[in-house]
Amino acid sequence: MRHCFPKEFRWLIGLILIALIGTGCGTAKVQVYQYVDAETNYPRSVAILPFSYDSKIAEGKRPHRILREVFFSFFSYLGYSDLPLDTIDRKVAPTIKAGVNLNDLSNSQLREMLGADAVIRGHVMNATNFTAGIYAETSIKAKLKMIDLRTDEVMWETEHNELSHSSIVMPAVIDLIRDQVDNFEVREAYHRAAESFTLKVLKQVPDPSSVRQNEVHLPRIESIEANIQGNSKLQPNDLIYVSMEGESGLTAHFDIGSFKSHIAMKEVSPGLYTGSYRVKKGDIIDNALIIGCLTSKQGLTAKKFYKGAMAVIEEARLPVEN
Amino acid sequence: MLALTLTACATNLQSKVAGNLNQLSKQQTVAILPVEVMEAGQKETAAMFRQGLYANLKESKFNLLERYVVDGLLKQNNLTDPAQFLNINPMKFAEILGADAVLIGRINKIERSYFVIHSSIKIGVSVQMVDTRTGEILWRAEQTESDFQGIGKIPTGISSIILGPIQFVTNKLNLHRMTSKLVGKLTSIVKNPDDAEKGETFEKPLIASAATRDLKKIEDVHNLEAEWAEDVAAYTEVPANLNDTEEDFISDSAGNIQTKLTQLTTQPPASESEEMQPTPVKWNPREESSAPVAVEPATTIFAQPDKVTVTPVSIAPKATVAPLKKITPPALPQYTIQVGAYKTQNNASKIANQLSGKGYDVFVTQYSKDGATLFKVHVEKFSDKEKAYQLANTLSNKEKLPNFVTTINPG
Secondary structure, eight states: OTTTSOHHHHHHHHHHHHHHHHHTOOOOOEEESOOOOTTSOOOOEEEEOOOEEOTTSOGGGOHHHHHHHHHHHHHTTSSSEEOOHHHHHHHHHHHHHTTOOGGGSOHHHHHHHHOOSEEEEEEEEEEEEEEETTEEEEEEEEEEEEEETTTTEEEEEEEEEEEEEEOTTSSBHHHHHHHHHHHHSHHHHHHHHHHHHHHHHHTTSOOTHHHHHTTOOOOOEEEEEESOOTTOEEOTTBEEEEEEEESTTSEEEEEETTTEEEEEEEEEETTEEEEEEEOOTTOOOOSEEEEEEEEOTTSOEEEEEEEEEEEEEGGGSOOOOO | OHHHHHHSOEEEEEEEEOGGGGGOOTTSEEEEOOOEESSGGGHHHHHHHHHHHHHHHTTSSSEEOOHHHHHHHHHHTTOOOGGGGGGSOHHHHHHHHOOSEEEEEEEEEEEEEEOSSEEEEEEEEEEEEEETTTOBEEEEEEEEEEEEEEGGGOBSSHHHHHHHHHHHHHOHHHHHHHHHHHHHHHHHHHHOGGGOOGGGBOSSOOBOHHHHHHHHHHHHHHHHHHHHHHHHOSOOOOOSSGGGOOOSOOBOTTOOBOSOOOOOOBOOOOOTTOOOOOOOOOOOOOOOSSOOOOOOOOEEOSSSTTTOEEOOOBOOTTOOOSOOOOOOOOSSOOEEEEEEEESSHHHHHHHHHHHHHTTOOEEEEEEEETTEEEEEEEEEEESSHHHHHHHHHHHHHHSOOOOEEEESSOO
């Protein structure tokens, strides 16, 4: 070491090391009890329950709601089928209204109520936000855990304190002022803290994406036919008739380009779906392809284009100027 | 304040949306594709950028196709290189992913620089959302986010002058923070397209180049087909037996329409769910830019010379038919029923013979254009239009022959 660095640079190396050590901070510790592998029957659908919060936290600032919403937004990136928050809230509302604490419900009761394989429970233990001239701080301290409702097992749990602060020890005055200003916007400050909290936690949460990728299959569509012909011009009262062959027992619809979507189709015989749309006065369709769509029970939709013709309403085409 | 303005982290955002972005609703699904990178070292930021897009657009008006579904389907179709995505027709993505729109993103640059008392980070991205049903670009944006640490930010002490820039450029959290900030600004217009100002909307619909190319091909094919269809009428197959001719629609025992479709027709208003009934073929006579150049007197080609004849009525200059002879058209138009048009004389003869065998007065005319010849089979001639329609009905009902009334020598 002595031979490598001249004396005058040693203090600089020391400073660099201190900086590097400083940058290594800020990870969340997630205790994982079950990892994802191909053999594991890992939960598919997950419901993020309303987070509870400590009584000392002022309800008006709602850090527990912010954390739940942010966690949900980012959690959807992982390979779970997450129930929308409003759906969960709608389902648990009668229970909460009846004065029952969600923490008192058994896992089987929750499973029946939500129809999910697993739940994430959250409790915000502390949340702070204050700005005092040369010091600003926002923090969220919370406990989260994911429980498999089918086995009552805890999949993972964490307790993390996300702290964002700015003070005179900051390297630049401009950053200090900026941080003070930013911290003054309470909701945004909590949002940023919640985002940091979430990203750190999710980095360590098992993600079944790679396993589930192999299970994805769109419904099969064999063929699609329509009664419009190449270059034919539609007029009001014309009937666009579409038939599609594919997997039986599914839900089908067709689109006319982006002009009209989700026109219902009926399964007239196993695997044969038909539907029609009558052109109305004022409809504007220009070079629209007919698209047959078949949706599986899992909610995955397959599409097939009818390329035999493009739907055009004569009036939709503006005259070409010379 | 001046210092703050000059030294705060800079954002350069150029974003434009299409009016049709508003048409997307919770019924529509958008797939956020893996993000393209310029260098291998940008992969982590690309993943974070994509995660940010998912998180931010979760609140938008449309549904997002789950990431594992997108990645799984792309993998199944061997589309694992994000650099290819812009060259792929969006319609292909619709069929592969079942999505109504795709969001294609790219990390253009991540630049970190360090000069002892100054360091900076710059991140540049571009995104494009394309409607897979139409190829229309719904949103296109390019953004650069940059920040620095150094003298310009007024260090709080001597050590900060040295430490600040090092800490800034080495701390991964700074890049994450900037990426997060960038995505928030970038997606705000998509979450609230109504708030887009005039300069932030496309003046006219913009179609992705990959889609334009393929749509043009489809349109060209349709134009050619339509041009040919005008020439060859609607049917070219000879019925094996006139009385056994299949209808265009076949109903099952429950009365449900089974399969074949016929041409589009205008019908009286009815509910959207109604089933289409078999309809006569619509005939749009082709408009000729010049008068027929010649008409050849009847030439007998069938066993019953008095009934079945071939008469070229309109011949292109190059057509090699009978010698040209000028005839004087009758004062009034004559109506006839056309029951078929065939590319080969043999097919026309078959149906003509079958009909003449049943006692109809049948004749065949030859029509040529651009080197293509067509043999049209006609039944009877009437000066009274009504009588022509009566026979047309008889031919439809009794012989199950699609047909239409036309004139053979308009007055």
